[in-house]
Amino acid sequence: MGRSQADVAATALVAVLACGAAAIGAPPAAMIVLGIMLLAAPGYLLGQLLVGSRIAGLERVVVMTGLALAVPVLGGLLLYAARVPLHRPGWLGLLAGVTLAADTALFARRRTTVDGRTDRPATQVQAVPSGLAAPGESREPRSAWRASRWHVAVFAAAVLVAAGAVGLAVVGAARQPQPGFTQLWLSPQQDARTLSLGVTNDQGRTTSYRLVLRRDGQVIDTWNLTLGDGRTWQRSVLVIGKPTLTADLYRLPDLTHPYRYVSVGPSSGAGGS
Secondary structure, three states: OOHHHHHHHHHHHHHHHHHHHHHHOOOHHHHHHHHHHHHHHHHHHHHHHHOOOOOOOHHHHHHHHHHHHHHHHHHHHHHHHOOOOOOHHHHHHHHHHHHHHHHHHHHHHHHHHHHHHHHOOOOOOOOOOOOOOOOOOOOOOOOOHHHHHHHHHHHHHHHHHHHHHHHHHHHHHHHOOOOOEEEEEEEEOOOOOEEEEEEEEEOOOOEEEEEEEEEOOEEEEEEEEEEOOOOEEEEEEEOOOOOOEEEEEEEOOOOOOOOEEEEEEOOOEEEEO
């Protein structure tokens, strides 16, 4: 492999190491370092493919930075449109895939360029006297206006990419699916002899339950509940003496394993799940 392909090998190695580290559950510090390198790799490679060595210095850095930010923004929109969860595997597949694809394209182009230069016969270059323009070459000095427009376009693109990234992050965070849950409680009220027993459904859909209340292990009451999303069912339970009360909530049709439970009493203290 020629020396000019060292960056291709390095970025491909970063993509492979990042995938391997995620697969084996590497420490967070290693994942952070590899993640930053993998985020920057597509911007560098796309910059090599699109502008090459035609620009340098700060202008080159700005272009590559903009491309590095554009990949997760545009790729995130495509993942969202394809209903791919925006979690670690999705982002890892996106960045590693773009990196390896850009590596392949850059490697092939450099090989083609090197082969073309090797096979091209040497040609004589005609010397042009100082102060005279070559045939077909304009003698007018180049205008700096093109560079100014290019700078404006690059910075405008960077602003748009940054705005898109913020917008995507806000929308993605707001629309990420959240796991549903159900709340069950058995808690004292102002009257020490009365407990509040209740269930709140936050499953995101209508859900059916069976609630079983036990006193010292003996069933004293049972309720079949069907609650819409966000709805709450509540009852007051009178306590006589110092029993141990246990409430088991089953999410139908499973009547074998309690989905939630709570227990209060002198022997058990207070606990729940």
